Amino acid sequence: DAKTTQPNSMESNEEEPVHLPCNHSTISGTDYIHWYRQLPSQGPEYVIHGLTSNVNNRMASLAIAEDRKSSTLILHRATLRDAAVYYCILSGGNKLVFGAGTILRVKS
């Protein structure tokens, strides 16, 4: 499984945008980029995924570099409820393999 690299932790102020980076220099042509997040005491939940083009949904936006070796998850206005561990995962098959993720702290 292709590996991703994320910062261990990030901090944001409430109501401000957050940009969570992910490097995946060994991504293959068939790998999708998935983002999940895990709130305390819960299972992971889907945030967004993409292949080549930037993607938007009601939760977030995903910006994918032209060479696909990196991507950025964008939360447009962070709230306290967005405090979680955010996982960037590459998958082109039938499973998700999680790394350590980025702990996002949101300050009020």
Add this chain to the structure above:
Amino acid sequence: ETGVTQTPRHLVMGMTNKKSLKCEQHLGHNAMYWYKQSAKKPLELMFVYSLEERVENNSVPSRFSPECPNSSHLFLHLHTLQPEDSALYLCASSQLVGGLSYGYTFGSGTRLTVV
């Protein structure tokens, strides 16, 4: 009921006990998974079931025995566990189409403590 439901939410068991964790998905998915999350560690993929057939077993000790009787249900049978098996056990499901899985949905997990 919607999504992925896991029972029980919490379980305390002795090392000589036998217990089972249950997972049920109401999404019509055709693939199911067991993950283990120990304290301060990333989620570890344990088993993958596709169309009720086990397609992956990531070197999990035999004291963990999965069972998938149909596409909606997944069990994890536990026996003679060790204290280091204490963890959050998460079930997930997805829709597998042409070798690619979509829409992974996770349950809230079973918090297992082995004493």
